């Protein structure tokens with residue numbers, strides 16, 4: 001079974017609780033206005049990687065407490081993601097899944113794979129990005145309508161702690177001069193951070 005992926009990080013502290021591997025899938029049919037990652041929309045882009053290879057990369061990689069699935073739209077590739085999630089859960093790791101759909105929509109769906117992906121998720125963060133509700137006060141999300149669904153006991157403690165947790169931005173510099181960013185911050189902060197005139201002052 002294969003996944004079409006946009007990006008994989010073997011460890012990050014900016015995409016869910018603790019240290020996590022993170023998988024951005026390629027392809028999103030939702031297409032929110034103001035989406036920060038429109039380059040993930042095209043389902044024909046990305047790179048095909050087998051579920052087994054990704055599981056190996058995560059389990060043999062840096063020490064992490066879980067894996068985060070985001071996109072793109074994870075529910076557009078629910079079957080292979082549910083299979084990967086199941087392998088992670090069997091290995092004792094946690095699963096955090098982001099989606100632009102809302103949980104009620106997923107629960108009503110007749111698509112079996114959608115239910116399988118929910119069933120392996122400890123924490124589901126749902127809802128489309130809504131530019132008019134932009135809000136970066138909560139961790140990992142960028143609009144106020146996004147909801148945190150604690151579906152298993154694994155992260156129940158975060159229910160009361162979540163508002164005190166910071167949003168994070170991670171910036172990596174590659175040897176060939178690329179700057180790679182992940183995490184969540186307002187466009188104002190990003191503009192200031194990457195404004196070379198400010199950097200030179």
Ligand code: SF4
Pocket residue numbers: 028029030031032035036037038040071072073099100101128129
């Ligand atoms: S669901 Fe996520 S990836 Fe898809 S358009 Fe909305 S914000 Fe972008």
